[in-house]
Amino acid sequence: MVRILWSFTVAAQREQDFVRAYGPDGDWQALRVAEGYRGTRLLRELSGLRRYLTEDTWETAEDFDRFTAAHRVQYDELDARCQALTSDESLIGIFEDTD
Numbered sequence: 420m421v422r423i424l425w426s427f428t429v430a431a432q433r434e435q436d437f438v439r440a441y442g443p444d445g446d447w448q449a450l451r452v453a454e455g456y457r458g459t460r461l462l463r464e465l466s467g468l469r470r471y472l473t474e475d476t477w478e479t480a481e482d483f484d485r486f487t488a489a490h491r492v493q494y495d496e497l498d499a500r501c502q503a504l505t506s507d508e509s510l511i512g513i514f515e516d517t518d
Contacts, residue, residue, distance in 0.1 A: 424511035429469040455482025
């Protein structure tokens with residue numbers, strides 16, 4: 420399994436919108452139709468600083484690459500719409516399970 424981790428700082432007054440977009444029934448759940456996609460977890464930092472992590476799980480990095488290549492326009496449009504919800508977004512990294 421491959422896990423792609425992103426860090427987000429949510430813009431003031433946009434937390435509910437962010438959780439709605441990135442949560443279990445949110446806009447990003449369009450990934451569910453992709454071959455090799457195994458789910459996304461949304462995690463909120465307890466500090467109260469409006470920091471969140473997402474963990475996207477894929478069977479392989481190639482599955483994610485195929486999905487983004489096949490759906491590049493839709494992926495970029497959704498990403499652009501969601502940018503207004505955050506003041507910072509950064510890729511932490513792409514990790515592979517060790518077991």
